[in-house]
Amino acid sequence: MTQTAAPPATQTGAPHPRAATLAPAWRAPDRQLHLLDPHAAPLSAAQARHALRGAPTGAHLLGAIGFTPGDPATFHLAISPAATSTSAAQAVPSSAPVLHAASRPAPAAFEANVARAAAAIARGDLHKVVLGRTLDLHLHAAPDPRDVTARLAQDAPDAFVFGLPLGDGAWLVGASPERLLSKRGAQLRLRPLAGTRARHADPAEDLRRAHDLLHSAKDRHEHALMIAAVTETLAPLCRDLTVPDAPRLVQTPGLWHLGTSIHATLRDPDTHVLDLVSAVHPTPAVCGVPAPAARDLIGTLEGPRGYFAGAVGWCDARGDGEWAVTIRCAQLRGPHARLFAGAGIVAGSDPARERAETAAKFGTMLRALGVSPLDLEGVL
Numbered sequence: 001m002t003q004t005a006a007p008p009a010t011q012t013g014a015p016h017p018r019a020a021t022l023a024p025a026w027r028a029p030d031r032q033l034h035l036l037d038p039h040a041a042p043l044s045a046a047q048a049r050h051a052l053r054g055a056p057t058g059a060h061l062l063g064a065i066g067f068t069p070g071d072p073a074t075f076h077l078a079i080s081p082a083a084t085s086t087s088a089a090q091a092v093p094s095s096a097p098v099l100h101a102a103s104r105p106a107p108a109a110f111e112a113n114v115a116r117a118a119a120a121i122a123r124g125d126l127h128k129v130v131l132g133r134t135l136d137l138h139l140h141a142a143p144d145p146r147d148v149t150a151r152l153a154q155d156a157p158d159a160f161v162f163g164l165p166l167g168d169g170a171w172l173v174g175a176s177p178e179r180l181l182s183k184r185g186a187q188l189r190l191r192p193l194a195g196t197r198a199r200h201a202d203p204a205e206d207l208r209r210a211h212d213l214l215h216s217a218k219d220r221h222e223h224a225l226m227i228a229a230v231t232e233t234l235a236p237l238c239r240d241l242t243v244p245d246a247p248r249l250v251q252t253p254g255l256w257h258l259g260t261s262i263h264a265t266l267r268d269p270d271t272h273v274l275d276l277v278s279a280v281h282p283t284p285a286v287c288g289v290p291a292p293a294a295r296d297l298i299g300t301l302e303g304p305r306g307y308f309a310g311a312v313g314w315c316d317a318r319g320d321g322e323w324a325v326t327i328r329c330a331q332l333r334g335p336h337a338r339l340f341a342g343a344g345i346v347a348g349s350d351p352a353r354e355r356a357e358t359a360a361k362f363g364t365m366l367r368a369l370g371v372s373p374l375d376l377e378g379v380l
């Protein structure tokens with residue numbers, strides 16, 4: 001196998017033209033990675049850094065860590081596609097019949113959870129909590145995870161797209177719009193998101209929704225809580241920290257978000273990206289404020305999240321890397337798909353709107369699986 005002498009140069013601008021058909025295990029604006037050995041057993045967090053030391057030049061670790069340290073983590077050796085042989089992905093079926101669908105909590109129970117969280121916030125127990133739910137689909141035929149990843153890459157050119165084997169035939173796939181943290185030498189970049197509107201097919205209505213989001217006091221408050229928490233975590237680790245005063249609109253194929261691009265310079269450029277990920281994760285984008293109270297409430301209302309709302313990304317032998325928040329994702333095993341979505345709850349959150357927001361967020365994976373939301377009436 002040919003090996004690259006050094007990691008490939010940064011790609012900016014348009015995504016790699018072959019990204020849509022090659023089904024990478026990781027596809028981001030900056031880098032694309034394929035598994036070194038797609039049949040290798042996943043590595044634990046403890047094995048991972050050791051494995052990178054003995055790996056070919058240019059190898060990366062591609063991994064996913066769970067929401068809490070008690071949740072699972074999985075790592076693989078990966079390499080940029082110039083050094084791998086790749087095969088074109090198969091066409092994805094345009095519609096996948098669903099034999100059975102169920103969401104947990106069910107729609108009404110999720111709304112009850114939101115009301116309960118909003119009451120806790122009104123009492124002053126906490127300021128923000130992100131509540132999640134799952135959507136289990138039993139499909140007529142087992143989707144090929146590589147085809148699903150290829151479809152995600154096609155649908156969302158700016159997203160962090162991932163397709164990782166978890167062992168036992170299960171895969172974690174998704175297209176996250178949220179940069180948790182990238183590190184290159186001393187330079188850090190983050191782009192946390194909080195505040196969401198579903199997009200609309202009519203351009204005028206779509207713009208109205210974007211404008212409404214940008215000027216919503218509730219969403220700006222939700223976003224500000226998160227930026228304050230992330231800034232507080234980063235400040236002791238960084239020399240320079242540049243945080244814009246106001247968020248900007250971020251668009252995905254199905255949603256508008258509020259996002260803030262943060263740039264920072266590390267005091268110690270040798271800090272490993274995985275140690276930085278552990279320091280900032282989970283941010284209030286997926287957990288809440290204060291974090292301990294939010295984590296407790298999530299544990300009570302949802303139980304363990306596993307990989308959902310964790311972090312997914314890569315690191316290289318220098319300790320540089322790029323990590324996204326594990327959202328807009330699903331776990332696939334044979335004909336079964338479990339999709340995940342969550343929404344941030346603050347004072348004034350409306351249960352029905354928050355449920356609708358999670359339904360819209362399932363859309364990323366539903367499109368990639370070829371499932372129409374119209375087939376899921378009453379479940380979303």
Ligand SMILES: C=C(O[C@@H]1C=C(C(=O)O)C=C[C@H]1O)C(=O)O
Pocket residue numbers: 130178192193194195196257285286327328340341342343344345361
């Ligand atoms: C939790 C999710 O998304 C997060 C919550 C958001 C919000 O509440 O507005 C926005 C983006 C993400 O940080 C998800 O997509 O499942």
